[in-house]
Amino acid sequence: MNRRTFLRCGACALVALGGPPRFLVRTAAATAARGKVLVAVFQRGAVDGLSMVVPHGDPAYAAARQTIALRPPKRGEADRAVDLDGFFALHPGLAPLVPLWESRSLAIVHACGSPDTTRSHFDAQDYMESGSPGVKSTPDGWLARAVKGLPQPKASPFRAVALGPILPRALQGDVGAVAMASLDRFDVRAGDTGARGGFEALYARSVSDLLSGTGRETLEAVKMLRSADAARIPPANGALYPRGPFGESMRQIAQLIKANIGLEVAFADMQGWDTHVGQGAEQGQLAARLREFGGALAAFAQDLGDRMADVVVLTMSEFGRTVVENGNRGTDHGHATAMLALGGGVRGGRVYGRWPGLAREQRFEGRDLAVTTDFRTLFGEVARSHLGVPTAPLFPGWTPSRPPLGLFA
Amino acid sequence: MRRLAVAFLMLGALTGGGVPASGAGPGPGALGEEPTRGAPPLADDRRILHVLNRLALGPRPGDLERVRAVGVDAWIERQLHPETIADAATERALATLASLRLSIPEALRDYPRPEPKLREKLQAGQLTRQEMMELYPPEKRPFRITAELQAAKMLRAVESERQLQEVMVDFWFNHFNVFAAKGDVRWYVAAYERDVIRPNALGRFPDLVRASARHPAMLFYLDNWLSARPDFTVPAGGPKGGRKAGLNENYARELMELHTLGVDGGYTQADVTEVARAFTGWSIDRPQTEGRFAFRPRMHDTGEKVVLGHRIPAGGGQDDGERVLAILTHHPATARFIATKLVRRFVADTPPPPLVQRVAATYLSTDGDVRAMLRTIVAAPEFVSAEAYRAKVKTPFEFVASAVRALGATVDAQGAFDLARASAEIGEPLYQAQPPTGYPDRAEAWVNSGALLARMNFALALARSRYPRVAVDPGSLVTGADPRSPDAVLDRLLAALVAGQASAETRAVLTGELTNPQITRLTAEDRGPASTDVATLAALVLGSPEFQRR
Structure with missing residues (x-):
């Protein structure tokens, strides 16, 4: 018996004794239960909520925006905002979301935002992602704390995944969240060198601590992703994702969900909302962004089909934009904006939140849409009702002063 | 592959090594264990390797022998005085990175901001992307300043003989972090590292605080340049004429929480407000053309302030801020906070309290002398203990630099851009830490699946010469x-x-x-x-x- 044969038998013996890795077994169990999934989408750069969900019924709306106001909706006319309830309308770029509104899967929370008054993108994103407005030293993100509060113990290396090269602030913290630029790049790029097996042996052999534990899980995750062949799962139900990085992110999140590998919290960003100059109305710069945004969300819902019952998509942005158009046919940094919740048990077909009005004296500091719903009320409700997570640790030092929105049945 | 991997586990079991349990529980050498005093010290070669890993960015081939030849203590003493170490080759390699040497007004002139009108034309289709590119070629865009600074940091980390200086520049920049992509900071950031951090990296802590407090990069990043007495109205005439400005507490809070006292340093919200009042008027002269510190008396709150029980009488003007800095840098909480961060960098994620106490005592007896504090640390039994050996997980920056050094590779400025990109892919885009906390110095922040894979892939690409501008020859x-x-x-x-x-x-x-x-x-x-x-x-x-x- 030569050395190789001996090793091979040794390996057989070990597999017989040890069985598959612990988390693979747990994942199988979790898959059977078809866990809930939360997909958080960050519109970076502060989206103009007044163009996304147009308050055409507010008498001050059209007057505030000479060149960029959307014309009031008119039934049967293309390229017009789509009326929702006689007061609000969806931007025509979001038309693909209308069927979801009609089937009551899509809810909107308007005049939503942060109690902190900063108009700095970087501070406001930091506050929204840490879940602690005004406090910069919060070490971890609100989504990471949500992951910590999930009812089941860590079941899969893919439990929390951010699409993108770095882990967003919202998922930073001690929960082993994965940041991946793309599914097909989540691999050891070893060519035919045999290094993959070498790394497996190195991480399997080293002491058990955070580093090598994560290394073992990572290499198992790579194998898991390869064998699930998640990157090859095609869009279902004829879903067509728009081209661009956001559509790609949503397509890949859908692949991870359909691969049944234990995803519970996902995160994606979309850039390009900082429309200081030449914002446009039904057409133009912002319209192009909204088409990509709405198209990707609608394709995601179509792709997942019945599975959307287990999935909620929550969109957010660090603040909104000025009510009045500026001198460059754009808008400057404002305060409140609109956020969307889609899927799962969301009671959709309604615009939630109190409308503060757009008249000068109704605005925040005379210029911005006032915040009437603290973003933490919305985030907390989604985390509690959809994921079953206790909300107290999500937003340190905060107790809601208003009743819940009632977003879920 | 799998077959072999599992087989070696078996060999391990046969030789008594045991099969590691799955999961990520703490184990020997795991994070957060506190070295105990009296633990066995490291043997000589291990101690040299340890010193090269902690006071330098890892050994290059042959470094162990070189340090052994001069003696490890003599080597450390030289590193504490970087001005005595010749480093002409590094300086030559940096020569192609022109923006490093520019003053702030020169940077503002040479890297103009794109005019909003052009962006509008581009969107309206009156200008093609090609035409825009010709007006603003990539080598003239403001981001180039940050890119060259990133490349310089990698190049110095790999090539410089003044290794401890590079470690300390990294440490203090991170401590006094500014985010290079926030507004005008992109034109100020290279000057900030060059004029504030680098000259004081092994100097006195109070000098670092003072220099950062009045630099436009910090004034802009933490908004102090806009902070004014509560009843101040911007004079008519300018674009924001008539707008009410007011007190901005951002810098005051971070100065105490992150730069000096630490979050548990015993200050209150009232102290934050008082410190913010003291710094009103510390501003920037013509931020988009000059970018110089300016004290604006009309924005300054002239009343009396009380900071941590110290009375600052009315009418102090610019000196109010200086007095605050003196109070904070002489505070025992600052000594403790700085000692804690230094011990965390050089010894362990969870700093051993007795060593923190001794380093804090050094701070207080030397008025914050960084060299003296480092001497206290490297002489400590906690530093050379077996528990401290390989106890720290490298940051992505440290990992990339140490891998290139380990291979004995050489890199020029062009290759250094690629290495900076690698650091970003592993999770640490240089000079891009958004929050004022800077990047974390604890393992948990850097250990995640995507980041570990990126490390393995970087190791593969580097060793297999996939970085054409980094000269590697494993053979x-x-x-x-x-x-x-x-x-x-x-x-x-x-x-x-x-x-x-x-x-x-x-x-x-x-x-x-x-x-x-x-x-x-x-x-x-x-x-x-x-x-x-x-x-x-x-x-x-x-x-x-x-x-x-x-």
């Missing part, structure tokens, strides 16, 4: 070893890459890999190895758990 590391004897090749490789200090586990796995036909190619008759894939073996070492630690 040269094993010169003299008989290529037909894989064990000899491995020995020589480990001597070069990790000064021979591989753990028994790592050595066992790599020895096993030598029988992998993909790594050691056999002759047709299977009578013995013909050649060993040194590049892949080197990649395995650089991507191993052990090499992620320092």
Whole structure:
């Protein structure tokens, strides 16, 4: 018996004794239960909520925006905002979301935002992602704390995944969240060198601590992703994702969900909302962004089909934009904006939140849409009702002063 | 592959090593364990390697022998005085990065901001992207300043002989972090590192605080330049004329929480407001053309302030801020906070309290002398204890630099851009930490699946010469070893890459890999190895758990 044969038998013996890795077994169990999934989408750069969900019924709306106001909706006319309830309308770029509104899967929370008054993108994103407005030293993100509060113990290396090269602030913290630029790049790029097996042996052999534990899980995750062949799962139900990085992110999140590998919290960003100059109305710069945004969300819902019952998509942005158009046919940094919740048990077909009005004296500091719903009320409700997570640790030092929105049945 | 991997577990079990439990629980050498005093000190070569991993960005081939020759204490003393170390080659390599040497007004002039009108034209289709590119070629865009600074940081980390200086510049920039992509900071950031951080990196802590407080990069990043007495109205005439400005507490809060006292340093919200009042008027002169510190008396709150119980009488003007800095930098909480952060960087994620106390005492007796504090740390038994050995997980920046150094690779400014990109892919885009906390100095922040894979892939790409502008020759590391004897090749490789200090586990796995036909190619008759894939073996070492630690 030569050395190789001996090793091979040794390996057989070990597999017989040890069985598959612990988390693979747990994942199988979790898959059977078809866990809930939360997909958080960050519109970076502060989206103009007044163009996304147009308050055409507010008498001050059209007057505030000479060149960029959307014309009031008119039934049967293309390229017009789509009326929702006689007061609000969806931007025509979001038309693909209308069927979801009609089937009551899509809810909107308007005049939503942060109690902190900063108009700095970087501070406001930091506050929204840490879940602690005004406090910069919060070490971890609100989504990471949500992951910590999930009812089941860590079941899969893919439990929390951010699409993108770095882990967003919202998922930073001690929960082993994965940041991946793309599914097909989540691999050891070893060519035919045999290094993959070498790394497996190195991480399997080293002491058990955070580093090598994560290394073992990572290499198992790579194998898991390869064998699930998640990157090859095609869009279902004829879903067509728009081209661009956001559509790609949503397509890949859908692949991870359909691969049944234990995803519970996902995160994606979309850039390009900082429309200081030449914002446009039904057409133009912002319209192009909204088409990509709405198209990707609608394709995601179509792709997942019945599975959307287990999935909620929550969109957010660090603040909104000025009510009045500026001198460059754009808008400057404002305060409140609109956020969307889609899927799962969301009671959709309604615009939630109190409308503060757009008249000068109704605005925040005379210029911005006032915040009437603290973003933490919305985030907390989604985390509690959809994921079953206790909300107290999500937003340190905060107790809601208003009743819940009632977003879920 | 899987077969071999599992098989070596079996060998481990047979030799008494045991099969590691799955999961990520704490274990020997795990994070957060506190070295106890009286633990066995490191043997000589291990101590040298430890010092090279902590006071430098890892050893290059031959460094162990060089430090052994001069003596480790003499080597440390020289590193504490970087001005005595010749470094002309590094300076020459940096010469192509022009923006590093520009004053702020020159940077504002040479890297103009794109006019909003052009962006509008582009969107309206009156200008093609090509035409826009010709007006603003990439080498003239403001981001270039940050990109060159990133490349310079990587280049110095790899090439500079003044290694401790680079470690301390990294440490203090991170402590006094500014985010290079926030507004006008992009034109100020290179000057900030060059004029504030670098000259004081081994100097006195109070000088660092004072220099950062009045630099436009910090004034802009933490908004103090806009902070004014509560009843101040911007004078008419300018674009924001008539707008009410007011007190901005951002800098005041971070100055105490992150720069000096620490979050538990005993200050209150009232102190934050008082400190913010003291700094009103510390502003920037013509931020978009000059970018110089300016004190604006009309924005300043002239009333009395009380900071941490110290009374600052009315009418102090610009001196109010200076007095606050003196109060804060002489405070025992500051000594404790700075000592804690230094010990965390150089010893362990959870700093041993007795050592923190001694370093804080050094701070107070030397008025915050950084050299003196570092001497206290490296002389401490906690520093050279077995528990501290390889207890820290390298940051992505430290990992990239140490891998390039371990291979004995050389890099020019162009290659350094690629290395900076690698650091970003592993999770640390240089000068891009958004929050004022800077990047974390604890393992948990850097250890996640995507980041670990990126480290393995970087090790593979680097060792297999996939970075064309980083000169790597793994074969040269094993010169003299008989290529037909894989064990000899491995020995020589480990001597070069990790000064021979591989753990028994790592050595066992790599020895096993030598029988992998993909790594050691056999002759047709299977009578013995013909050649060993040194590049892949080197990649395995650089991507191993052990090499992620320092």
